Amino acid sequence: MKSQVQPKLIIHGGAGSSLHGKGGLEAVRRSLHAIVEEVYTLLLSGVDASVAVVRGCQLLEDDPRFNAGTGSVLQSDGQIRMSASLMDSASGHFSGVINVSRVKNPINLAHFLQSSPDRVLSDYGSAELARELQVPIYNGLTDLRLQEWIQERQDNFKRTMAGVVAETEMLETSNAGRGTIGVVVLDTYGKLAVGTSTGGKGFERIGRVSDSAMPAGNYATSHAAVSCTGIGEDIIDECLAAKIVVRVTDGMSLQEAMKKSFAEAYENKRDFGAIALDATGAIAWGKTSQVILAAFHDGDKIGDTLELPDGTEVGCIV
Numbered sequence: 001m002k003s004q005v006q007p008k009l010i011i012h013g014g015a016g017s018s019l020h021g022k023g024g025l026e027a028v029r030r031s032l033h034a035i036v037e038e039v040y041t042l043l044l045s046g047v048d049a050s051v052a053v054v055r056g057c058q059l060l061e062d063d064p065r066f067n068a069g070t071g072s073v074l075q076s077d078g079q080i081r082m083s084a085s086l087m088d089s090a091s092g093h094f095s096g097v098i099n100v101s102r103v104k105n106p107i108n109l110a111h112f113l114q115s116s117p118d119r120v121l122s123d124y125g126s127a128e129l130a131r132e133l134q135v136p137i138y139n140g141l142t143d144l145r146l147q148e149w150i151q152e153r154q155d156n157f158k159r160t161m162a163g164v165v166a167e168t169e170m171l172e173t174s175n176a177g178r179g180t181i182g183v184v185v186l187d188t189y190g191k192l193a194v195g196t197s198t199g200g201k202g203f204e205r206i207g208r209v210s211d212s213a214m215p216a217g218n219y220a221t222s223h224a225a226v227s228c229t230g231i232g233e234d235i236i237d238e239c240l241a242a243k244i245v246v247r248v249t250d251g252m253s254l255q256e257a258m259k260k261s262f263a264e265a266y267e268n269k270r271d272f273g274a275i276a277l278d279a280t281g282a283i284a285w286g287k288t289s290q291v292i293l294a295a296f297h298d299g300d301k302i303g304d305t306l307e308l309p310d311g312t313e314v315g316c317i318v
Contacts, residue, residue, distance in 0.1 A: 007043035008186040008281045010296035011036060011056055013066045014179040015229045015273030015289045025306055028065065032295035033302050035059045039183070040297040049185045049193035050088045050111065056183035057084070057107035057195040067179025069105055070140040072199025074149040077206055080140055081123065083213040084197035086110040087220040095119040096213035099200075100126035104138040107197050110213075120213065140199075152203055180212055182227025184220075184277045192277060194218055194225040194241075201232060211235040215242045223279050224248035224257070230272025230289055238265055240274055254278040255316035262286040266312045286314040 013032055019025045039056040047055075061069025061084075072080045084106035085096030095113035100106050100123060109129055113119045121129055180198040187193075196218035198210050211217030211232040218227055219241035226241040235241075240261065247257035254276055265272065265288050273292035276284040285294050285305050295304040298317050305315065 005186065005188050005190045006281060006299045007040065007188050008277055008283055008297065008299060009036060009040050009043060009052070009056075010184050010275045010277060010283050010285065010294060011039070011060065012180070012182045012227065012229050012273065012275050012285075013060060013063075013293040014181070015287055015292040016179075017290050019291065019306070028293055029295070029304060029306055031063050031065055032293065032304060035063075036295045036297050036302050039185070043185065043187055046188055048189075049090070049187035049191040050086065050114065052185045052187060053086060053183045053193045053195040054107055054111045056185070057181060057197050058105050060181035060183070061105050061107060061197055064142045064144070066181050067199045067202075068181040068197040069199075071142050071145060072140050073145055073179060073202030074141075075200060075206060075208075076203050078149060079206075080199060082106045082140075082197065082199050083210040084110045084195065085120075085213040085218045086114060086195045087193065087215075087218060087225070088114060089192040089220045089222045089225065092221070093119060094215060094219070096218075097121050097126040097129070098209055098213045099123040099207070100130065102127075102137045102139065103130050103135050104140065107195055108135070109133075110195065149203070180210075180217075180229035182218070182229060182275060184225045184227050184275055186277050186279070186281055190279060192220050192222065192225040192279060194220045194227050196227045196229075215239070217241055219245045221245055221249050224254055224276060226274055226276040228272060228274045229292065231270070234265075234270040235272050238268065238270055238272075240265070240272065244274065244276060248278055254282045254284050255314070255318070258284045258286045258314045258316065262288060262312055262314050280318070282316060282318045284314070284316040286312075288312050
């Protein structure tokens with residue numbers, strides 16, 4: 001099949017409070033840019049949008065700096081429970097797993113479920129699926145996340161969330177965790193796909209469900225695709241990803257849809273971020289938090305959002 005479209009790509013590694021120190025910022029930048037480069041090379045080779053999304057999510061899940069897969073935060077009982085979802089504009093299918101444990105890449109289970117009649121599984125069902133597929137048992141615990149949990153346990157879990165990224169210098173100072181990873185792709189055939197994965201917000205009540213495995217946090221049609229990151233409850237309350245995508249599908253430009261949705265979020269005092277692509281190749285991001293850790297490839301070069309000003313911000317490259 002002949003390539004017809006310039007592929008586009010945007011990824012994120014979370015949103016929340018400022019990165020502490022230039023070292024943390026540059027380390028995150030290197031991680032994000034390397035992943036963008038690898039996934040964009042795949043897109044240029046002609047891979048399908050979903051395949052590229054899954055690969056990008058795997059790379060982000062495997063980086064212990066981010067709160068997904070390896071490096072996931074611990075819940076209040078000290079266990080890791082992860083959620084991930086995938087949506088493909090070609091099939092129109094949403095698939096995901098909720099609160100799965102002991103797997104390396106939750107996005108792989110979400111990918112398998114794309115072709116299943118039962119496309120969203122909770123903890124027990126996800127564990128059964130992993131066994132059925134003979135997915136190796138994996139422990140994603142890192143020393144930094146364990147130390148973070150031990151410190152918070154000593155303080156009786158007064159913080160509501162764990163750190164957005166795992167950095168040594170952030171252990172003592174981070175007080176806001178909005179850790180999620182996400183990948184949005186427009187492939188050479190003009191197809192959109194999006195994937196989102198998270199370890200949760202950290203220290204939460206057992207059984208809490210993240211937005212990352214809901215259309216509120218991860219959604220796509222043939223018109224637009226959006227991945228969200230931030231406080232999951234705020235994302236759910238705004239039904240953010242689906243809202244933005246539906247607005248574009250109904251005729252609003254991506255930039256207009258992002259601006260309207262983030263203006264509403266600001267009025268409602270929400271704390272989150274989102275990345276997006278539309279079928280024309282427009283790339284967009286928005287945040288009400290201090291930072292959104294996003295990087296993108298616009299067809300010519302790699303860029304990122306790591307040094308945006310504090311506060312509500314929406315950007316778009318058309």
